[in-house]
Amino acid sequence: MIRPNLSTDQCLKCNICTSACPVASVSDEFMGPKSVGPQAARYGYTDRPPSILSLTWCSGxxxxxxxxxxxxxxxxxxxxAKAEVVKPRKVKLRDQLISRPELLGRLALPVASLANRSINSRAxxxxxxxxxxxxxxxPLPAFANQSLRTRMSSKCVDSPPDPEVDTDQIVAFFHGCSSNYYEPDLGILAISILEQLGQNVIIPPQRCCGLPLQSNGLLKSARRYAQTNISSLAPFANRGIPIVGISTSCTLSLKHDYRDILGLQDDRSNLVASSTFDxxxxxxxxxxxxxxxLEFKPVPAEALYHPPCQLRSHGIGFPALRVLERIPGLQILLSESECCGIAGTYGIKQEKNLIAHDVGKSLFEQAQESEVDFVLSDSETCRWWIxxxxxxxxxxxxxxxxxxMEIE
Amino acid sequence: MTEIVVVGCGLTGLMASILAADRGAKVTLVARGRGGLTLSHGCIDVWGRATPSRALSRLRMSHPYRLAGKESVQAGIEILRDLCHQADLPYLGNISHNLRLPTAVGTVHPTALAPKSLSLGDLRSNTPITIAGIDGFRDFYPELAAANLQKTGVTVVDALHLPLPLSAARRDRYAMDLAHSFDDPHFRDEVVRIWKPRLSGVKRLGLPAILGLKNPQLTHEELQERLGLTLFEIPTLPPSLPGFRLEKLLRRKAMEMGVFLIEGPKVLGRVEGSAKSARVSGVVLQTTGGARTLPTDIVILATGGVMHGGLVFQQNGQVRESVLDLPVIYDESRQHWTASSPLESQPYANYGLLVNEQMQPLGADGQPIYTNLFCAGGLLANADRSNEGSRQGIGIATAYRAVEVALG
Structure with missing residues (x-):
């Protein structure tokens, strides 16, 4: 495993991170990123697991x-460090469950409407x-009746095209669990847009990116998922085929978490990372x-754009704004909040729900007070939450x- | 439309971006980490040692102020003042006579412009002051500030401690935590109720800078009125609220003006052509996934000095510029980098890039290295900003001059 801990010596303890931390700003349960992170790592023992329980309040x-x-x-x-804290204790059944959206999706798909009805009942x-x-x-998402892979089965491939095929306009679509099991329509829209821009979209073999496992401290399982994805995507990347995803957290896993959190640093993971695009x-x-x-048709509306935190970590700015600004009639208001609060599975947990809600409160207020027609955000959990x-x-x-673009 | 990339989002980079957007350019602002401004006191130091406006025309020709010209100082500062005024964070003061503000350790900080809530602590006024700390807030000691101010001849009536209507916290409370509390009107009601009886007879009260982040100007005015006294804030240890407020204001303004902000990547320059016609054709962003090339017409470097990443002091005794490896003026013997006492003017503070009056970095032949590259702020040689009390003034003036030439 790589040691981001090596960077602790660069910490000047300036506390900029604590001041920017969305969780620390609403709760003193969390001591703040500096205290539990670089500071604790400096004073900790390398041969003993960290003991700061406050870490579990970090939303990641x-x-x-x-x-x-x-x-x-x-x-x-x-x-x-959070994973180390969790390790000696038993990971809760709840955390085991909510960190496996793929498994839940696969189980629920055959009985989607029944599952949706019963899961959203008060009882x-x-x-x-x-x-x-x-x-x-x-909010818990509703399962779709049919997965994206089933609906787009003609685009699903096992391996990259033969060597003689020109891969210039080919794009590999990373759908993630969300557009496979919960929002397949969204994935299909993304594919249509890419096709209208002249791209030939294929769907490579893939599984859950593993981020929910990682966030819940189940690094070993997350690493297994990551290895599967790297193995199935690297051959595509190797042919110069870009891997494009619409969920900013899945793509961040491919770009960053596999290498810098799960420690899978080799030529193949680097290749997958540099070939992955939001x-x-x-x-x-x-x-x-x-x-x-492209000529965009007018969309006369006022919208609040909230960039997900996971998108911020891509280091690419908010590129959706660069496209949205070309749409006539569309007025965009920028979110003043760094985070909506949900942070993947964080806000679903009963003990964290209130904190997560408080993190998002100023965003919710801004959305309501500005009387926008709708809100825009690139991440599924943020959308459900907002x-x-x-x-x-x-x-x-x-x-x-x-x-x-008048795509239905 | 001219495309321009500004590198660095401290005061200099933010001002350059806003000024360039105002002149109709399409601006991309790229930065790695927030810093400079959020760590600062939020005041605009122009010349700390004497009457600023007179001192500026007596500087040596190579000083950034002389190169940018007095008009740039004046024009840049007036624009900043207007921006702050429009955004309800009025700044008071001028460049003819410095305000003399108390610091958290009881020294005197001469500065040209300060947010209104700080400027009311001006020690040139004869109204006696009382200094108060906050119970449980460990970043400010009123007795220390009062004792040291007394030594400089200032009359401090009293140093006292005020309680806040907060329950015991599980961790230290930072200035930012307290600011969040002060953003809440109900909290302020309680504060007034508790404080008022303890402050009878107090005419002018100095507090650590904690009076809110959302709308600090209103919060300050409201508290002054309800407490019936003159209230002023004293910047605390970094991250300091006045710096945060200014940073937030300028970043927001830039984004509202259409500046495309990319936070996160390291930036490397890309160069084409040779000898006299060499230009910077764009920048390469080391994003989380991989390198992305951003072609551009103009680049403005505002990456700061050694504390901010613009200059890298290497163990082998070399000082390098971080984006384009531009030639840096420095002493090749490491022994000469620092003065014998940490309180003296440090030789290394003067290291940096040589530029001409157009803010173009110069090569060994005294000619601009690239036709479309401009530099501003802490990166420029021949000024000891800490010692002169000139950091923000130089940033603003050189940003103004760089944009004026680049887009003029």
Whole structure:
């Protein structure tokens, strides 16, 4: 395992990370990223696991690493240490469950409508809260009747095209669990947009990125998922085929977490990382020409754009804005909050739900007070969460792009 | 539309971006880590040692102020003042006579402009002052500040401690935590109720800078009125609220003006052409996934000095510029980098890039190295900013001059 801990010596203890931490700003349960991270790592014993339970309150949003002016891998240190704290204790059944969206999706798919009905009934949610400590007020996504892979089976491939095929316009789509099991329509829209921009979209073999496991301290399982994904995606990357995803957290795993948190650093993981693009990163950096030729239809509306924290960690800015700004009639208001609070599975947990809600409170207030027509955000859990607490429709920016391109 | 990349998002980079966007350029602002401004006191130091406006015309020709010109100092500062005024964070003061503000350790900080809530602590006013600390807040000691101020001849009536209506915390409370509390109107009601009886007879009260982040100006005015006294803030240890407020204001303004902010990547320059016509064709961003090339017409470097990553002091005795490896003026003997006492002017503080009056970095032949490259702020040689009390003034003036020439 790599040691982000080596970067602790660069920490000047300036506390910029603590000041920017969304969790520390609403709760003193969490001592703040500096205290539990670089500081604890410095004073800790290398042969003993860290003992700071306060670590478990870290939501893993990654803002601390982003704002650090001295390259300290604050979030990475914390996530690794969090896993060490969890290790000697038994990981809760709840955390085992919610960190496996793929498994849940596969189990629920055949009985989707029944599962959706029962999971959202009050009685079930009460039961889930009492038995598993899954917050009864947190939004749980609905399962789709058919997976994206089934609906797009003609695009699913096992291996990259034969060597003689020119891969110039080929794009490999990383759907993640969300657009495979919960929001296949969104994935299909993304594919349509790429196709309209002249790309030939294929769907390589893949599984859950493993981020929920990693966030819940199950690094060993996460590493197994990561290795599977690297093995199945590397041959595509090796042929120069870009891997494009619409969930900013899955793509961040491929780019960053596999290497810098799970410690899988080799030629193949580097190749997969550098070949992976967020959907809008791909549009603005790689398809700038094609994009320039598009004529967008007006979308007369006012929208609040909230970039997910996981997108911030890509280090690419908010490229969706660069496309949205071309749509006539669309007024974009920028979110003033660094984080909506959900942080993947964090806000679902009963003991954390209130903190997560408080983190997002100023965002919810901004959305409601500004009277926008809808909210935009690139990550599925953020969208579900913001909808739940604002009552507003929350779209992936690509849904608005599709509307402006008249793609149904 | 001219495309421009600004590297660095301290005061200099943010000002350069705003000024360039205002002149109609398409601006991308790239930065790694937040720093400079969030660690600062939030005041605008122009010349700390004497009457600023007169001193500036007597400097040596190679000083950044002389190169940028007095007009740039004046124009840049007026623009900043307007921006702050429009955003409800008014700055008071001027460049003819310095304000004399108390610091947290009881020294006197001469500065040209300060946020209103700080400027009311101006020691040129005869109104006697009382200094108060906050119970449980360990970053500010009123007795220390009072005792040291007395030594400089300032009349301090009293040093006292004020309680806050907060329950015991599980960790230290930082200035940012207290600011979040002060953003809440109900909290302020309670504060007034508890404080008022303890402050009878107090005319002018100095507090650590904790009075809110969301709308500090309103919070300050409200408390002054309800407590019936003149209230002023004293910047604390970094991260200091006044610096945070200014950073937030400028970053927000830049984004509202359409500046595309990319936080996270390391930046390397890309160069084309040779000898006299060499230009910077773009920058390569080392993003989380991999390298992304950003072509551009103009680059402005505002990466700062040694504390901010613009200059790298190497163990082998070399000092390098971090983005384009531009030639740096420095002493090749490491023994000469520092003065014999840490309190003296440090030779290394003067190291940096040589530029002409157009803010273009110069090669050994005295000619601009690249036709479309401009540098501003802490990166420039021949000024000891700490010692002169000139850091923010140089940043603003040279940013103004660089944008004026680049887009003029």
């Amino acid at each position: 949003c990654g803002i601390c690493s982003l704002v650090c002016p001295h390259d300290v891998a604050v979030a990475e240190i914390n996530i690794q 079930t949610r009460w039961l889930l809260e009492k038995s598993l400590a899954i917050s009864s007020s947190a 959907f809008f990163e791909f549009l603005t950096f790689q398809l700038a020409e094609e994009l320039n030729h 909808t739940k607490y604002t009552g507003l429709p929350v779209y992936h920016p690509l849904e608005i792009i599709a509307r402006a």
